[in-house]
Structure formats: structure tokens, C-alpha cells
Amino acid sequence: MSLSVPSTPQKYQEPIIGEEHCGVKLRDSAEEERRRREQFPLPMLIRASANPPFVRLVLPSCCSINDHCSYLLITQKRLIIYNGNEAAIVCRSKIAQMAYEIVASKELPTSAIRVEIANDDQKTECHFWRLLKRDEADTKIEKENLLSECCGGVETSEEDQIFEVMANGTTKILSEGKAPEIAMFDRAKVLVFYFISEIYVWVGSEANKSLIENAMNFARSLGLPNVRAKRIVCQNDHSSTMEWTILRRISEGIVDTLFKYKFSNWPNNSKRRKSLSQRPKSVSSVPCEAKSIAKISSEKSLIRETAAKMSEQSPNGSGELRLEDNILRPDEKNVFTEALRIYESVGEQLKEKGQRRKGLVEFEADKCYVIEWEYRIERTGIRKLDGSAAAQRECGRRRKCFFYWLGPRSTPAEQSRCALALREKDTELCEHIRVEAGKEAPMLLHILDGLIVWGTGSNVLCVIGSSGNCYLAQEMRFPVKFRSQGIYLRICDGSIECLRGEQCPDALLESSKALAKKIAEAEGLKWTGEVAHLGEDIAKPREWTKAPKMFRFRDNEFWEMNTAHPQANFTFTQKELRDCVVVDQGKHLWLWADNEQPIATFVLKVAFLYWYGEEFAFEKSVGKASDATAHLINGGTEPDEFKALFAEWEEEGNEVREGEQKKHSAEEKLTEVIAERTKHRSADELRRRELPAGCDTKHLEQYLSEAEFVRVFGISREQFDTLPRWRQLSMKKEAGLF
DSSP states (O other): OEEEOOOOOOOOOOOOTTSGGGGOOOOOHHHHHHHHHHHSOSSEEEEEETTTTEEEEEOSSGGGOOTTSEEEEEOSSOEEEEEOTTOOHHHHHHHHHHHHHHHHHOOSSOOOOSEEEGGGOHHHHHHHHHHTTOOGGGTTSOGGGSOOTTOSOOOOOTTOEEEEEOTTSOEEEEEESSOOOGGGOOTTOEEEEEOSSEEEEEEOTTSOTHHHHHHHHHHHHTOSOOHHHHHHTTOOTTOOOOTTOEEEEEETTOOOHHHHTTOTTOOOOSOOOOOOSSOOBOSOOOOTTOOGGGHHHHHHHHHHHHHHHHHSOOOTTOOOEEETTEEEOTTOSSEEEEEEEEEEEETTEEEEOOOOBTTBOEEETTOEEEEEEEEEEOOOSOBOTTSOBOOOOOOOOEEEEEEEEEOTTOOHHHHHHHHHHHHHHOSSOOEEEEEETTOOOHHHHHHHTOEEEEOSSOOEEEEEEOSTTOOEEEEOOSSOOOBTTOEEEEEETTEEEEEEOTTOOHHHHHHHHHHHHHHHHHHTOBOOOOEEEOOSSSBOOTTEEEEEEEEEEETTEEEEOOOSOSSBSOOOOGGGOOSEEEEEEESOEEEEEOTTSOOOHHHHHHHHHHHHSSOOOHHHHHHTTTOOSEEEEETTOOOHHHHTTSSOOOOTTOOOOHHHHHHSOSOEEHHHHHHHHHSOOOHHHHHTTOOOTTOOTTOGGGGSOHHHHHHHHSSOHHHHHTSOHHHHHHHHHHHTOO
């Protein structure tokens, strides 16, 4: 058994001028390398098992290998990964992550600069088995015939123990047969972690140093494991020692690669970033710290440019799909489906679904699915040498792509497992397309001949969008709240009926009838073909004309959120409301913001120009004070007319406290808010910071009138803008406006 202890500090050596290295004896690199090799006896074989994932050092022999685990073999010059055929994805990822950290940290005595995978290369696999003392001629033996006394997903053992060294020289068991947790660490304690083949003595920064020797002696006494422990690490019973094991002393704050992977909750140093559904597109290259001399003009140009981009015709609704540099549309006549297979993600495996009922594709809301599409694109317009049209023949190679559909109620862990399972299945490295529920491209719906999403048990389907057979319908949650622009299919008492709102588009009605007929044939339900109208107790949007467009803002950047379907009555979901969102529903404009921060003045000016077609000026806003077509709302105080723009609205988690409710009114007119935000104020008000939320406190001088500006600074605003930045800041500090 190897032992790792800090080297004893050398005495101070007085430098002597004129001698080599000033007479100071340098550290011997060869000696340091020798000590490292003593700490970690090579070769080392590390096993990662599942349920729960646990990493353990085992005997470097072929008898340690089984099909349910992943392994890392560490030699002086190579790092080799071997994955069993039945190894779980969590085992594969854990052992790969450890291997790359070993290469980066150079902690272990290996000079390997890359990681090799034995499963991908026959020569590497032969070398792997040769190092484990298995004949190269036997490498083709079936994996089931391997010696695997530790078969299956090996968990933490009852032999694993964690001890605390007490002041009286005794030890106390803190944990037994369980995976360790970082909550056990205490800077005033000395702990001994016993993992059979690995023993670690952890010393806190404030621990009594007299306990360390007792801890080391106790750790050495644990070095001879019993028969059961030997079997866990694949050691022969007749052997009395385990020379390949390690014993290390670790001080608090030192990160040891092998040690930290024993913990399931070891903290990650990387910070999590807030993810965006789309990468925002910048509308200007003006830097944030622009010079004051060009600040006003650059801000105005940025406002005009942003409003112009918002007014451009939206590219949504084309329904095109880009695959292998080809643009595919639902109406293409030269695209042929050769095969279509749908798989359900079950754990870490993909299970193929059975035959579709009457051509219906039905998904569950809490699951993930993979769609394998094999297609062929024929060339059109082929002519003979004489210029005449050639007879149409079957041509074009078979192509393949995968869509992985993520259910609206599926967890992030299930979504990750689905993506990893698809990666394991796709050996041809085809194109993978991620599809969120409700954002299915029309081309995908055309391939599936429509999609139904079940999962709530209400038996009420809302038809979100449709174009011929390309329908998209989802089951509503309890309690069902109907919308006036919606169309619904309700299954009740052995029959199916169609319910239509008064503002529902006619195009959705015909497709909904066709869908109702399909469901009736598949379920054996009664369908009369009649359409009933919804009652009066339904949610109605304010002045509904069309499905809304949405723009998301963050600072001075914006991006338009793409809708999934060209003919949709509900284009977006509630979960897409975050940051600051501008919603244009045709005859009404909503500016939505969460409760964390108010809407920026820049966004207000852009929305004013976009909606009214002219730049904001205080005298113009007074004339538009009575206009009630543009409003600001805050998260948690949305009016019912705004909620009606979405197919469903979940109140849970969006409620605000009474204090916040009073602070933010349900609706505020855009003209009133922007006028209050930009009106002129006296210097005393600015010094007391008596400003509404959202005002720019970094440029308080912009709220001064021309006369007040000259009185405070002694120069005009134009002269002030021509001054260098340092001079402007100095004058603002003297005036108390910094």
C-alpha cells in the first residue's frame, strides 16, 4: 500500500553569491517524480458503476471487467477508457470526465496527453487486454465469458466507512455503507474515508495537529481488507495483501481527482448562465460606452433601426426546413418519405412505437420521442440532349435525419437522456433537430400527418394550428378555460364534439372536423359532424384580429420570437414570457415585464415609434394621452384579456404579494409612463433622486431643461457634449448629479 504525505520542509538556506544557484539546493525533479509514482502504483484501473454512480479503484486485471460498468486504465504513457456493452450513460460520462481532468491536472504520474477509447479502436482494445494480463488471441471471446465476480451495476458497499478521529485517540463512525457528502467536512475535524482500495485521511485547516498521527496509524490498520472487501475490488481470496491500493493524506482546500468523484454533490466551480431560447441578434454595432458627443444621435438612430426591424414582414409562416443545405417545404412535390419510425425514450433506451391508429400520431406530454425520417429528394426539370423533357424516373439517394421531441411536462433529466440515447443510436452521424412541444415546424407536422399531445386526462383537445393535414392539437389542463379564438374537440359519453369560439378562423374549422373524424374512427366514437358554439363564459382577447407577434428585449438588443405554424390561433406559450416582451396583437400593444426590474426607457421609446409611427416627443405624448391601445403590464398582474392570448394560463407561481400588487398597477398607458419617465425636472429633485423607477441615473443631466442646464453647468448642452469624458464627470460631481 502506498502512502502520500507532505514532504518535510527544508531548513532555510542562506544564499551565497558567486556559487551556482546561490548555493541553494534545488528540488530534485527526479525525486519528486519518484515520490509521485510511489503514491500511485501503476497501472491503475478505475471502475465507474451505476445506481447510484460510484467510482472505485479495482485490481488491474481482466477479472475486474464486466459489461455493466465503465473503466479507466492509467499507465505511465496512456489513458484508456473501456465501456461495457451494458454500461449506463452516467457511467460512461463520469469516467470520461475523470479522464480528461487527469490529463488537464497532471496530478497522476502519467505523461498521457490524450484519452483513448478501447471500444473505438481494435489495436487500443488489444493493448488494454494485454495490460490486464489477458492473451491477445482471446480478445474475440464473448464478453459474457469474462470473469465477472462483480457483475452488474456495483454500488457503494457496506464495507465503505467514514470515521472521525476523536481527541482521546479513539475513532467514531460517521457513516457506513453510504456515499459520502460534503456536509461531513468540518475544518476542526480529522476524518478517515475508507473505500476498501482507497483510504483518505482528510485534515481540516483548524484541526488539532496531534490527531493526524493517530489518524494515519488508524488508516494503516485498515489496509488489510476482509474476504468480502476483496471480492468487491476483484481481489483473489488467497492473496493477503493489496499492493495496488492507495492511502493518501489530503488537507482542506486541496482538490484530489480520485477523492472528489466519491461525492455525488461535490460543488462545481463553473457558474450557471441563464439560457435563452434563441441567440439575440444585435441591431447595432454601437458600443455600450459610446462617447457623449455622439450619445444622443446614436441613441436616436438605434431606436429608429430597432423599430424598423420590428416593422419588417415577419419570416414566420414559411414552414421551411433546412436539411443538408436543402430547403424543404410541405408543398414540395419532389420530396418522398421512404421510412418513418418513432421511438419512445424509456430510461436510457429508445423503444420503437407500434403501428399508428388510423394514421394518428399521439405523444404523451410527460415523455420524449425520437422521429427517424428517411427521405429522398428527386431532381426535377431534367431534359434530354435535344432539349425535350425526359420521362420522370425514380432518382435521388436515401437520406436520413432525426427529430427529438421534448414533451412540455418532461424533466430536464429525461430530455438529456433522450438526446444521449439518440446519440448512441445514430451511428451514421446524421443531422439531429431539437423540437420543443408547441414549436413543431410545419414540415415535421406534414411528415407526421399531424400530431396530438395527450397527458392531462381532461379529454378536451385544443387545435393550436392547422393547414390541411398538418394539424397540431394538445390536451388541455384542468380546469379548462376556453378562448374565443379557439376551437376544441371534447370527448364525452362515447361521442366527440367540436366546439368553436366566435373569433376562430375558418381554416382551423375544416381541419378540426377532419381530425375529429379520425379520432372517432380510431376510438370508435360517435361523430355527427355538427359544430357547437362556445357559451359566454369564455376568455376573450382585447380587440382580437390575429395571432400576436412577440419581441423580446434585453438591454439594447432585441430578437423576434418565431412562431411554429403559419395558420395558428395561439402562437406562443406562457413560459416564453421573461425579461421584457413586446406583444403586438394587431389592434393592441402590450409591454410585459417581470417584477424584478422596470422596462427600460429605450424599450419604451422603441415601442412608441413602432406603434405610433413617430418618434417620442413630450408635446406629442400629451396629445396621445387618451389613447388606450398600448399598455404596460407586470408579471403576476396580467389582465384577463392578455391571458386570453395564450392557449392556457397557469396562475400558480405567478401570484405577487399585496405590496407588489399595489406598487404595480394592472395596466399603465405607454404614453403616460414614457411622459413621466422623460419629463424635465429641477436640479434639486435630481440631487434627491426623486425619480420614477426605470430612469437613467447615470445621465441625470438629460432630465434638465435648457435653462436649468445652463444655470447648473454654466454652459449650454451642446458645449457640454463637446467636452472630454473626464471633464463631464468632474462637472457632474461638482453639481451633485453624479
